[in-house]
Amino acid sequence: MLTLQNLTTPHPKLPLSGLDVTFEPGKIYTILGRTGAGKTELLRTLIGLDPIAEGAVHLDGKNLDRTPIRARQMAMVYQQFINYPHLDVLANVAFPLRRKKVNKIDALARAREALELVGLAEFETRKPSELSGGQQQRVALARAIVKHARILLMDEPLANLDYKLREQLREEFPRLLEKNSDGIILYTTTEPGEAMQLGDELIVMHEGRIVAKGDPGELFENPPSIEVAQVISDPPISICAGEVKNGHLYFNDGSAVDETSLSLGADGPVRIGIRPDALTIGGDIPAQVTLAEFSGSDTIVHLRLPFGEAVMLVDGIREYSPGVKFGVSLETSALLLFSQAGGNITERTG
Amino acid sequence: MTRTYNTIKYLFLLAWSIFVVFPFLWALSTSFKDANAVTSGARYLPWVEFEPSLQGWQSLFASGSRGINIITPFFNSATVTLLASVISLVLGTLAAYGLSRYKFKLGFIKNADITFFFISQRIMPPIVLAIPFFLMLKEIRALDTIAGLVIVYIALLLPIAVWVMIDFFASIPKELDEMAMIDGCTPIGAFFRVVLPNSLAGLVVAGMFCLIFGWNDFFFAFTLTFTETQLLPVAIVSLNSSVTPWWSLSAFALISVTPLALVAIVVERFMSRGSLAGAFR
Numbered sequence: 001m002l003t004l005q006n007l008t009t010p011h012p013k014l015p016l017s018g019l020d021v022t023f024e025p026g027k028i029y030t031i032l033g034r035t036g037a038g039k040t041e042l043l044r045t046l047i048g049l050d051p052i053a054e055g056a057v058h059l060d061g062k063n064l065d066r067t068p069i070r071a072r073q074m075a076m077v078y079q080q081f082i083n084y085p086h087l088d089v090l091a092n093v094a095f096p097l098r099r100k101k102v103n104k105i106d107a108l109a110r111a112r113e114a115l116e117l118v119g120l121a122e123f124e125t126r127k128p129s130e131l132s133g134g135q136q137q138r139v140a141l142a143r144a145i146v147k148h149a150r151i152l153l154m155d156e157p158l159a160n161l162d163y164k165l166r167e168q169l170r171e172e173f174p175r176l177l178e179k180n181s182d183g184i185i186l187y188t189t190t191e192p193g194e195a196m197q198l199g200d201e202l203i204v205m206h207e208g209r210i211v212a213k214g215d216p217g218e219l220f221e222n223p224p225s226i227e228v229a230q231v232i233s234d235p236p237i238s239i240c241a242g243e244v245k246n247g248h249l250y251f252n253d254g255s256a257v258d259e260t261s262l263s264l265g266a267d268g269p270v271r272i273g274i275r276p277d278a279l280t281i282g283g284d285i286p287a288q289v290t291l292a293e294f295s296g297s298d299t300i301v302h303l304r305l306p307f308g309e310a311v312m313l314v315d316g317i318r319e320y321s322p323g324v325k326f327g328v329s330l331e332t333s334a335l336l337l338f339s340q341a342g343g344n345i346t347e348r349t350g
Numbered sequence: 351m352t353r354t355y356n357t358i359k360y361l362f363l364l365a366w367s368i369f370v371v372f373p374f375l376w377a378l379s380t381s382f383k384d385a386n387a388v389t390s391g392a393r394y395l396p397w398v399e400f401e402p403s404l405q406g407w408q409s410l411f412a413s414g415s416r417g418i419n420i421i422t423p424f425f426n427s428a429t430v431t432l433l434a435s436v437i438s439l440v441l442g443t444l445a446a447y448g449l450s451r452y453k454f455k456l457g458f459i460k461n462a463d464i465t466f467f468f469i470s471q472r473i474m475p476p477i478v479l480a481i482p483f484f485l486m487l488k489e490i491r492a493l494d495t496i497a498g499l500v501i502v503y504i505a506l507l508l509p510i511a512v513w514v515m516i517d518f519f520a521s522i523p524k525e526l527d528e529m530a531m532i533d534g535c536t537p538i539g540a541f542f543r544v545v546l547p548n549s550l551a552g553l554v555v556a557g558m559f560c561l562i563f564g565w566n567d568f569f570f571a572f573t574l575t576f577t578e579t580q581l582l583p584v585a586i587v588s589l590n591s592s593v594t595p596w597w598s599l600s601a602f603a604l605i606s607v608t609p610l611a612l613v614a615i616v617v618e619r620f621m622s623r624g625s626l627a628g629a630f631r
Contacts, residue, residue: 049528069531082529086547099534143533 001023002151004185006055008047014041017208018055024324025150028177028185030199030216031096032192032231039188040079044152046186059150070099075149079156081136083128083143089115090124093142100147112148114142118176134165145179154187158194163296173198190233196220204228223300226342235276235300237336238310242272249337253305255285261333263347270345273336276300276313283329287312292320303328365516374604381406381601406597410605420602423585428609429496430571430581431564434503438560439553441504442511447541449512450519451527467483468512469504476569479505487574494578502570507560514559520550554617565610584605 007019016038025030031039040210044050046057048069057064064072075096083092093114097107111126115121118138120131128136137157144152158166177185189195195202195216202216212219212228230236241252244267249259251272281288288310291302299314305328337346379394382402393399409421445468448454449461483502484493492498522545530540546553571581580588586602589595 047532049531068536069528070534070536074532076529076532078525078529080523081526082523082525084526084530084544084548086544087400095530099539348591 001060002046003058004046004055005058007033007042007052007057008054009041009045009050010053011041011050014038014043015053015208016041019210021187021203021210021213023151023184025184026182027200028187028198029201029203030195031186031188031205032190032195032201033188033205034190035232036207037205037231039205040155041208042205043076043155043186043188046151047076047153048072073150074153075144075147075151076153077137077140077144077155077157079141079159081128081133081160083136085128087270088125088127089120089131092128092139093146096143096147100153102291110146114146114179115139117145117179118142128192134161134169137169138159141176145176148179150183152177152183152185154185158190159190168310170194170197170202192220192232195232202232204231206231222344222346223336224344226273226338229273229336229338229344235295235311235313237276238274238308239338240272240274240305240308240310242270242307243336244268244270253307255307257330257335258332261349262335262337263349264337265345265347269340271338271340271342273338274310274330275334275336276311278331278334279303279310279312279328280331281312281314281326281328283327285328285330287326287328289320289324291322292318377600377603380596381598381604383597385595385597398461403597406595406599406601409595409598410601411595416543417542418585418589418598418602420582420585420605423580423582424605426496426579427523427565427571427582427606430499430503431561433496433500434507434564435557435560437457438504438507438511439557441548442508442556443515443546445508446512446515447519449544450516450556451524465516467510468509471509472513480570480573483570484574493574494576496579499571499579499581502574503564503567506567506570507564510559511556513550514556515549522548558613558617561613562610565606 002023004019004021007016009016010304012336014036020043025079031042032150033039035160041050045052048064048067052065059073084095087095090108090111093132093161094104094107094111097110098104102110112121112124118141120135120138120142123131123135128139131139141157144154161169187195187198191197199216202213202214203210203214203220204219206227212224212232219228220232223232226237226239230239241254242257243250244264246267247264249257249262249264249270249272251257257272285305287303287305289301293300293302294317297316301312301314301318301320303310303312333348335346336344339345373438375394378395380388380469382396382404383393383400384405386401387393387400387403390400396402401537409418412419435456449465454464483505487493487502489500490498492501518565526548527540527545530544531537566583568583568587571584572587575581583606586599586606589599589602
């Protein structure tokens with residue numbers, strides 16, 4: 001079990017601040033956060049590359065403070081494809097085993113096994129520079145899993161790959177990571193979809209803090225705060241000002257919201273979170289397109305609504321020129337309510 | 351357009367090659383002349399314009415009044431240059447790695463100041479260093495010895511090695527060392543097993559600079575030796591007298607540039623192979 005106690009780092013730009021969390025063996029933890037949230041800093045601190053200012057990291061109760069990097073029983077896959085350029089693929093993968101004094105024959109056999117697993121068996125005599133980006137990252141992955149480390153740290157391993165390769169490796173990861181299934185896997189990403197797909201548990205980081213931890217589906221359905229809701233939703237959730245008055249919910253332009261699916265609290269100002277799939281074309285709410293962009297096979301349409309700006313997700317690739325006007329409807333069961341301080345106060349009826 | 355450009359380009363390269371190679375051809379031609387051929391105007395082609403003679407080359411390996419014996423200065427130069435270059439390269443590489451990977455702070459002195467300290471030693475004119483070096487070597491009774499020259503040359507070559515290698519190590523991502531440590535190396539193990547094998551191109555460049563500077567130095571070889579430990583550049587100059595034997599001088603000069611030329615040819619192929627491709631993206 002890996003435990004962080006009040007972990008704080010002295011990083012001049014992106015310090016971690018008072019992290020308290022426990023990671024259990026046999027689980028994949030996806031750590032989701034925007035760039036600069038402190039994900040990489042967390043992994044670097046765990047493995048001993050970056051110093052700790054306060055707090056501690058314990059592995060099975062043992063403080064790792066004085067444990068050198070090489071003895072931490074951890075492996076890491078970087079965002080960049082880090083391989084040893086002077087060694088061929090087989091020697092790259094066998095490298096950590098040879099450092100552990102595994103005899104050469106066994107080390108090479110295990111390295112071949114790992115290469116087989118990542119689908120690079122026929123490339124063992126090549127140098128990393130002779131491989132594509134995806135293949136280079138597979139070599140790095142093979143080198144990480146061949147160690148059978150107790151903790152496998154993966155720092156946005158797909159970030160530098162093109163879309164197709166990313167999709168392909170993401171689908172393969174559960175199978176590739178099976179070898180480490182009795183260990184702890186920490187996987188950082190900026191993509192909510194990836195985090196949801198891969199993680200047994202999801203950790204959301206924001207500005208060096210852990211702002212949420214739990215079941216990915218649960219966190220998506222019921223994010224504890226605006227910042228979590230915005231990080232976890234892709235495209236991000238839109239926030240508009242509103243008010244609860246006499247048991248009814250209104251946007252700040254005075255338009256009423258059908259609140260039948262929501263159980264409203266006391267009167268007062270609230271912030272209304274609109275998920276991108278809560279808006280659909282066709283309805284009474286006048287909307288004007290400010291921007292349309294494509295994401296995979298979807299179109300993300302930025303709209304100006306009477307009560308604020310919002311983002312709508314449309315299936316398929318559609319052309320919407322800026323300035324185009326149409327009516328939209330709002331699926332109120334997909335709304336979230338937040339207090340002025342940003343906490344989730346959504347309560348569903350029934 | 352491309353054809354015209356290529357023609358101009360190759361004409362320029364041809365002119366430049368002639369400019370560079372001509373002195374060597376001249377020296378080669380002169381080394382096979384005798385006194386008459388040298389003093390009777392410009393003649394280039396042996397057997398056509400002059401009768402070739404081995405007098406110049408023979409004099410290099412004769413002793414006494416018949417020649418100048420190049421062998422001892424050659425080996426002195428080789429010993430001093432190789433020893434000083436290797437020691438400078440080892441020390442300079444370690445210093446450069448330390449400066450590129452770790453932050454040092456002693457009061458107001460930081461990494462950049464230490465680096466500048468190394469480089470500043472090459473900024474000073476040699477004459478400023480000559481007298482202190484002379485006095486120090488005299489104090490330790492190392493004047494006119496191989497050991498004394500090696501010590502001085504290390505002081506002169508070390509800044510070059512540090513300078514070149516700092517730049518080179520800066521181009522190697524530190525994630526490579528980190529990965530080696532994660533994979534089970536000690537910090538020094540990461541240096542020897544991963545960083546150094548990927549720094550061969552830098553080592554070759556630094557080594558070449560050290561060899562060139564060491565091999566060609568005349569000033570310190572002249573001021574810090576008398577008769578016991580003569581180096582090649584000093585021996586060449588000592589040929590200059592009221593009647594300069596140009597044929598011997600040319601042969602001498604050709605022999606003195608040959609080792610560096612051979613090293614450059616071997617190393618050039620090697621350098622083009624050394625690259626960090628595949629280390630990271």
